[in-house]
Amino acid sequence: MRRRRNRKNQRAVILGTTIALLGIMSVGYAAFQTNITLNAKGNIKQSGVVTTDDLKNNVKTENGDGEVASDGLYQDPTEPDRYIYRGAEPDNYITFNDEEWRIVAIESDGAIKIMKNPTEENLVTPKAFDTNGQRNTGYCEQGAAQQYGCNVWAQNNSFTSANEQFTGAVDKDSEMKTYLNNDYYNTITTNKDAIQEHDFYYGSVTWESEDLSAQVTEEKKASTKSNVGLIQASDYIKSNTNTAQCGTFKQVRDNYASCKNTSWMVKGLTSKWYWTLSPNGNDNNTVLHVGTDGRLTNHYANGTSGYVAPTLYLTPGIQLNGKGTQNSPYTIIEEKS
Numbered sequence: 001m002r003r004r005r006n007r008k009n010q011r012a013v014i015l016g017t018t019i020a021l022l023g024i025m026s027v028g029y030a031a032f033q034t035n036i037t038l039n040a041k042g043n044i045k046q047s048g049v050v051t052t053d054d055l056k057n058n059v060k061t062e063n064g065d066g067e068v069a070s071d072g073l074y075q076d077p078t079e080p081d082r083y084i085y086r087g088a089e090p091d092n093y094i095t096f097n098d099e100e101w102r103i104v105a106i107e108s109d110g111a112i113k114i115m116k117n118p119t120e121e122n123l124v125t126p127k128a129f130d131t132n133g134q135r136n137t138g139y140c141e142q143g144a145a146q147q148y149g150c151n152v153w154a155q156n157n158s159f160t161s162a163n164e165q166f167t168g169a170v171d172k173d174s175e176m177k178t179y180l181n182n183d184y185y186n187t188i189t190t191n192k193d194a195i196q197e198h199d200f201y202y203g204s205v206t207w208e209s210e211d212l213s214a215q216v217t218e219e220k221k222a223s224t225k226s227n228v229g230l231i232q233a234s235d236y237i238k239s240n241t242n243t244a245q246c247g248t249f250k251q252v253r254d255n256y257a258s259c260k261n262t263s264w265m266v267k268g269l270t271s272k273w274y275w276t277l278s279p280n281g282n283d284n285n286t287v288l289h290v291g292t293d294g295r296l297t298n299h300y301a302n303g304t305s306g307y308v309a310p311t312l313y314l315t316p317g318i319q320l321n322g323k324g325t326q327n328s329p330y331t332i333i334e335e336k337s
Contacts, residue, residue, distance in 0.1 A: 050320040050330065052106050056083055062243070071241060071264075073106075078213045078234075081108035087241045088267050091324035093117070095331045096314075097190045102264065103330070104235055110316030111196050115231055116309050118290070119268030123307035124184070129275055129287045130174045130301040138168030144285045149301030151279035151287045153177055153202035154224040162204040162218055162281020174301075176275065180228040180310055191332050198313035200229035204281040207288055207296060209249045212237060219278060228312050231265075233278035233288045236296055239263045252296045260294025273299075274307040 060072045071087025083106040085092040092103040094114055100122060104113040116122055130149040139159045140150035143166055152159050152170045154177055160167040188195075203221035216234050233249070240246040246259035260266050273291045280286040286298035289306055299306060314332070322330040 048321060049333065050322070052110055052112065052316070052318075055106060059083060076105070076238065077243075077247075078216045078238075079108065082106065084235075084238045085264070086239055088262055088264055090264060092264070093324055093326050093329035094320070094322075095329045096194075097188050097192075100326075100329070103324075104231065104239075104311070107198075107313070111198055112314040112318065113198075113235075113311065114314060115311040117268070118265055118274055118309045120270055120272055122268075123272055123274055123309055126272075126305050126307050127176065127179065128302050128304050129176045129306065132302045134175060135170065135172050137171050139166055139170050139284060140168075142166050142168065143283055145301075148285040149303075150174070151283070151285055151301045152222075153200070153229075153277045153279070154222075154226075156222060159222060160204070161279070161284055162206045166284040176277075176308070177224075177226065177229070180230075180308070181226050184308075184310060185228050191334075193334070194314050194318055194332050195227055196313045196315040197225050197227050199223045199225055200277060200311075201232055202277045202279065204279045205233055205249070205288065206281045207233070207249050207298060208253065210251070212248045215249060218281070228310050230275055230277040230309065231311050233276045233296060236263065236265050236276065236290050239265045249296060252294070256291070256294040256296075258294075263294070266290055266292075266294050272307045273305075274309045275299075 055073060058073055060069060060074055062074065063069050071090040073083050073090070074086050076082035076084050085103055094101050094103055096114060100117045101114045102117050104115055106112055116124070128149065132147055132149045135150045136146060139152060152174065154173050156170040159170050201219045201223045203219040205215045205218050209215050212234065219232050219234060237247065237249060237252060240259055240263040242258060242262040245255040246252050246262065252259050269292045271292055273289050276288045276290065278288045280288055280298040285301055287301050288296055289299050291297055319333040320330040321333060322328050324330050
């Protein structure tokens with residue numbers, strides 16, 4: 001009798017242990033199925049979450065002849081730690097402020113540069129870059145700036161045009177910069193916490209130049225931190241997959257009809273053009289803009305027919321959902337307080 005009881009007890013212990021082990025294995029398998037990983041900050045990242053590292057895992061490479069093979073994310077040709085979206089229709093759609101925006105670049109500091117999708121229906125109401133007579137000292141009192149407006153984006157203690165013909169202090173920000181960082185900024189009601197105040201580069205450029213790297217260097221000679229800005233002229237050049245014909249400022253000017261078909265920054269335009277924040281280096285009163293026909297050309301700063309494509313930076317480490325397509329754009333995962 002005692003032996004039978006012992007055997008029964010042993011069977012009960014074995015059965016209980018087996019059930020417990022199966023339970024532990026089930027929990028472990030369930031956790032495995034949810035594909036939980038850890039990101040660099042030690043936060044839990046669940047399956048489906050997209051980080052900047054995930055985006056960079058899909059970086060494409062150029063063909064041997066320098067032409068880009070297809071639409072997508074590429075290493076910046078002049079800034080190796082930066083990544084840019086190129087082509088007529090890359091998967092760089094992102095929802096911001098409940099609106100359709102596009103990712104321009106992943107910066108070297110991890111910030112994501114985005115702009116409101118520059119299509120006919122999305123561009124913000126036309127506005128002068130700077131009204132003539134609003135800034136009338138130093139750099140802005142020279143040349144034709146008093147007649148046509150001053151072309152410098154922000155206040156600067158000493159600004160010089162690329163041709164070195166105009167130089168001096170700029171006493172105030174442009175009207176465009178003031179508008180974007182006040183009136184426009186106040187219209188942002190969703191995802192505002194995701195914005196990072198960031199450097200915007202607005203050095204003077206030569207729009208006939210055949211040296212893209214040199215023009216990026218010129219752009220970086222002047223910078224200001226703000227919440228909202230516009231794209232640099234070089235951002236438009238770099239968005240093109242046809243690098244053989246559209247890889248420099250001069251090439252885009254000469255081959256604009258072809259360039260229009262291979263850049264998402266101009267593909268959606270039929271009758272409107274929009275400002276960049278890059279001043280034309282040949283004078284002090286015109287600003288480069290992206291034209292309807294694909295040209296990168298200049299316009300008087302006081303022109304009121306230029307539309308606005310607001311541009312800003314999302315904080316490094318931000319997490320996204322989605323696929324980046326127009327039907328399934330990236331969306332920002334809001335941090336829970």
